[in-house]
Amino acid sequence: MATQSDLFGASVDGPSAEGGVAGLSAWDGVVTSGEEAALIAAIDACALSPFRFQGWEGKRLTASFGWRYDFDTGAFGPTEPMPDWLLPVRDRAAALAGLAVDALVQALVIRYDPGAGIGWHRDRPQFEHVIGLSLGSAATLRLRRRTAAGRSGFARASAPLTPRGLYHLTGDVRQLWEHSIAPGDVPRWSITFRSLSETGRRAA
Numbered sequence: 364m365a366t367q368s369d370l371f372g373a374s375v376d377g378p379s380a381e382g383g384v385a386g387l388s389a390w391d392g393v394v395t396s397g398e399e400a401a402l403i404a405a406i407d408a409c410a411l412s413p414f415r416f417q418g419w420e421g422k423r424l425t426a427s428f429g430w431r432y433d434f435d436t437g438a439f440g441p442t443e444p445m446p447d448w449l450l451p452v453r454d455r456a457a458a459l460a461g462l463a464v465d466a467l468v469q470a471l472v473i474r475y476d477p478g479a480g481i482g483w484h485r486d487r488p489q490f491e492h493v494i495g496l497s498l499g500s501a502a503t504l505r506l507r508r509r510t511a512a513g514r515s516g517f518a519r520a521s522a523p524l525t526p527r528g529l530y531h532l533t534g535d536v537r538q539l540w541e542h543s544i545a546p547g548d549v550p551r552w553s554i555t556f557r558s559l560s561e562t563g564r565r566a567a
């Protein structure tokens with residue numbers, strides 16, 4: 364049975380400690396261990412390529428379905444449709460987040476080999492809701508938000524990502540906070556579903 368923890372058990376340091384991190388929810392045990400193994404095998408069977416950003420190549424391996432934002436060129440547009448094996452998890456993700464299934468038009472699959480992580484960022488404004496499923500191993504979603512105090516001031520928070528668990532980023536955590544995952548020493552896989560924002564729909 365999936366359980367939801369509002370605020371995700373996030374621990375927050377600094378100025379926004381009382382407020383927590385609005386917009387962050389998570390559910391444990393959203394897929395079974397058998398489903399997890401099948402999803403990992405399906406991701407590994409995708410044509411994964413290293414994440415590229417303006418000529419720089421990252422260590423994580425990715426493939427996009429439905430819609431694609433190319434960080435190398437800034438191009439945004441439709442791509443290969445979501446494969447059938449992603450649809451049951453997409454439907455579960457949408458139901459838990461309270462969204463229509465057809466709202467989640469993008470899926471990004473990622474494999475993080477040991478030493479691969481994801482640096483500080485906010486997801487592209489062409490997307491709205493962000494829902495991530497973690498597979499294979501635990502990780503920590505690190506969060507930071509610039510404070511009024513000055514250029515180097517950040518409020519920081521973190522939330523545990525459990526394997527087979529799902530997290531949803533909307534509202535403040537999506538719009539105001541940046542997130543990152545430190546490189547691990549064991550592999551981790553993730554599937555991130557996203558809806559289009561008004562900006563994304565206009566660009567489509």
Ligand SMILES: O=C(O)CCC(=O)C(=O)O
Pocket residue numbers: 471473481486495496497542544552553555
């Ligand atoms: O692997 C994850 O759960 C995070 C992925 C992520 O932040 C992204 O692709 O924007």
Ligand SMILES: [Fe+2]
Pocket residue numbers: 484485486542
């Ligand atoms: Fe992200």
